[in-house]
Amino acid sequence: xxxxxxxRSLKLAAGLGxxxxxxxxxxxxxxxxxxxxxxxxxxxxxxxxxxxAVTWGRADVWAALGLSLKVAAISTLLAMxxxxxxAAAVARTRFFGRETISLLxxxxxxxxxxxxxxxxxxxxxxxxxxxxxxxxxLGHATFCVVIVYNNAVARFRRMHGSLTEASMDLGADLFxxxxxxxxxxxxxxxxVGGMLAFALSFDEVIVTTFTAGQQQTLPIWMLEExxxxxxxxxxxxxxxxxxxxxxxxxxxxxxxxRGTDTVAGHGK
Amino acid sequence: MSALSxxxxxxxxxxxxxxxxxxxxWLGIIYVGSLVALLLQSFFSIDHFSGMVTRELTLxxxxxxxxxxxxxxxxxxxxxxxxxxxxxxxxxxxxxxxAARYAKGPWxxxxxxxxxxxLWSSYLVKVYAWKLILAKEGILTWIFSGLHLGWLLxxxxxxxxxxxxxxxxxxxxxxxxxxxxxxxxxxxxIQAALERVPTSMLDASGDLGAHxxxxxxHxxxxxxxxxxxxxxxxxFSLTLGDYIIPQIIGxxxxxxxxAVYQFQGVAGNIPLAAAFAVVPIVIxxxxxxxxxxxxxxxxx
Numbered sequence: 001x002x003x004x005x006x007x008r009s010l011k012l013a014a015g016l017g018x019x020x021x022x023x024x025x026x027x028x029x030x031x032x033x034x035x036x037x038x039x040x041x042x043x044x045x046x047x048x049x050x051x052x053a054v055t056w057g058r059a060d061v062w063a064a065l066g067l068s069l070k071v072a073a074i075s076t077l078l079a080m081x082x083x084x085x086x087a088a089a090v091a092r093t094r095f096f097g098r099e100t101i102s103l104l105x106x107x108x109x110x111x112x113x114x115x116x117x118x119x120x121x122x123x124x125x126x127x128x129x130x131x132x133x134x135x136x137x138l139g140h141a142t143f144c145v146v147i148v149y150n151n152a153v154a155r156f157r158r159m160h161g162s163l164t165e166a167s168m169d170l171g172a173d174l175f176x177x178x179x180x181x182x183x184x185x186x187x188x189x190x191x192v193g194g195m196l197a198f199a200l201s202f203d204e205v206i207v208t209t210f211t212a213g214q215q216q217t218l219p220i221w222m223l224e225e226x227x228x229x230x231x232x233x234x235x236x237x238x239x240x241x242x243x244x245x246x247x248x249x250x251x252x253x254x255x256x257x258r259g260t261d262t263v264a265g266h267g268k
Numbered sequence: 269m270s271a272l273s274x275x276x277x278x279x280x281x282x283x284x285x286x287x288x289x290x291x292x293x294w295l296g297i298i299y300v301g302s303l304v305a306l307l308l309q310s311f312f313s314i315d316h317f318s319g320m321v322t323r324e325l326t327l328x329x330x331x332x333x334x335x336x337x338x339x340x341x342x343x344x345x346x347x348x349x350x351x352x353x354x355x356x357x358x359x360x361x362x363x364x365x366x367a368a369r370y371a372k373g374p375w376x377x378x379x380x381x382x383x384x385x386x387l388w389s390s391y392l393v394k395v396y397a398w399k400l401i402l403a404k405e406g407i408l409t410w411i412f413s414g415l416h417l418g419w420l421l422x423x424x425x426x427x428x429x430x431x432x433x434x435x436x437x438x439x440x441x442x443x444x445x446x447x448x449x450x451x452x453x454x455x456x457x458i459q460a461a462l463e464r465v466p467t468s469m470l471d472a473s474g475d476l477g478a479h480x481x482x483x484x485x486h487x488x489x490x491x492x493x494x495x496x497x498x499x500x501x502x503x504f505s506l507t508l509g510d511y512i513i514p515q516i517i518g519x520x521x522x523x524x525x526x527a528v529y530q531f532q533g534v535a536g537n538i539p540l541a542a543a544f545a546v547v548p549i550v551i552x553x554x555x556x557x558x559x560x561x562x563x564x565x566x567x568x
């Protein structure tokens with residue numbers, strides 16, 4: 001018989017693994033308060049709130065944050081529209097080329113980001129398209145579609161087909177059925193997909209470096225600071241803020257799908 | 269409005285077409301179109317005197333791609349990807365095993381969040397955290413000297429190939445950060461594969477007299493292997509295409525992603541960058557074919 005409690009060595013290995021995943025992030029929180037300006041010295045010589053005030057007054061940080069939020073919002077809306085349309089088609093009907101469409105949707109995140117990035121860059125260069133907010137959005141929406149699609153397609157598959165048929169039999173037209181039967185059923189899946197897409201877009205840097213030109217999203221601002229540090233304490237604070245900002249969508253997505261079988265594909 | 273509704277209901281194919289047209293147009297034009305542009309660019313060449321791209325089909329760029337210096341970059345990247353994949357699998361397996369078979373109730377939720385939060389939290393913030401950890405004046409050096417093991421760290425850094433001036437400019441540092449950043453991508457598919465192993469099989473193995481270690485080696489591990497392969501697709505592909513981690517943490521030796529970025533940016537040689545980007549596509553193509561034979565896609 002297999003015993004129900006885990007062997008001690010397994011507990012230890014799993015615990016160490018989780019610690020390895022989490023301890024580095026905790027360090028970010030300490031460094032945001034350090035009074036050291038020139039180096040990454042540990043332990044911090046003193047703690048201060050000064051750098052939060054300095055960061056608050058930085059126009060370049062606000063501009064980068066604004067662009068990031070704008071791009072993430074537009075990309076998320078586009079991805080929610082395209083992803084749910086695609087999910088509706090693939091989940092409800094069998095048709096020729098269905099597998100190809102699933103592959104096509106997944107491809108932008110299955111291929112390395114640098115490939116997607118340079119592909120878009122090549123296309124912009126061939127078509128003489130100048131860089132703008134919209135070139136960033138084009139890239140982001142493309143790889144966000146799959147996030148919404150994955151969430152929506154699982155929900156569509158579980159929603160019984162008889163629901164829409166009953167609605168139509170009772171005299172509702174297609175649009176009423178969409179409004180009163182389909183949308184309420186897939187709403188949480190759409191919201192979850194949207195939140196995760198937003199988090200993904202807000203954080204994306206690899207594709208963005210190829211599609212942004214001279215514009216700075218917040219991740220690009222951070223990347224610049226990492227490659228050519230100017231004011232380390234400000235970077236420390238921004239790093240902490242970025243981490244804190246991406247938490248609510250992730251926790252929200254988890255709370256909304258908790259207890260269903262779509263949580264991380266926990267389908268037994 | 270209602271006439272349109274009736275029409276769509278009677279012609280499901282028309283409805284299907286309406287649903288599919290927007291996403292297909294988007295992905296078809298923007299994504300597939302870009303991939304075609306990428307391939308096309310890789311068959312163009314650059315005029316080294318004017319720095320302009322010559323829009324004529326040629327294999328010259330691919331000849332340039334296969335120079336020894338560039339082959340070195342490809343081998344270095346592939347070896348790094350293989351090492352990262354192996355290390356990630358070894359660290360991920362116990363986490364996945366515990367989460368899939370032993371964690372109950374609140375522990376289960378905690379494990380789930382414990383894997384999802386690092387997966388979704390900001391990539392650059394994670395890399396930055398490691399820059400802090402690996403810095404010469406950082407916490408790792410402090411810990412080593414606190415344990416009076418400073419000589420061990422210095423000795424390791426003095427080694428050729430893996431060492432460097434400090435951990436943050438050594439290939440070991442690059443490797444550690446890669447493992448850290450891609451680890452959750454390895455845990456999730458292994459966990460999914462392990463959850464599908466029926467408990468009765470493990471019980472049967474035990475009843476038939478197998479030692480727990482034998483059950484692990486002959487029953488659990490083979491059944492979890494498709495999950496490991498599925499996870500390795502992510503870790504391998506992500507390492508192949510990343511250019512930010514080796515740029516921030518590591519020495520000046522290039523990886524494929526960095527080569528792509530530098531050729532398109534500073535050098536303005538988009539054709540060579542495009543040809544370089546074809547390399548990970550080809551490597552992943554081979555990898556995916558092998559993975560498919562091992563049944564990895566059933567574990568996704």
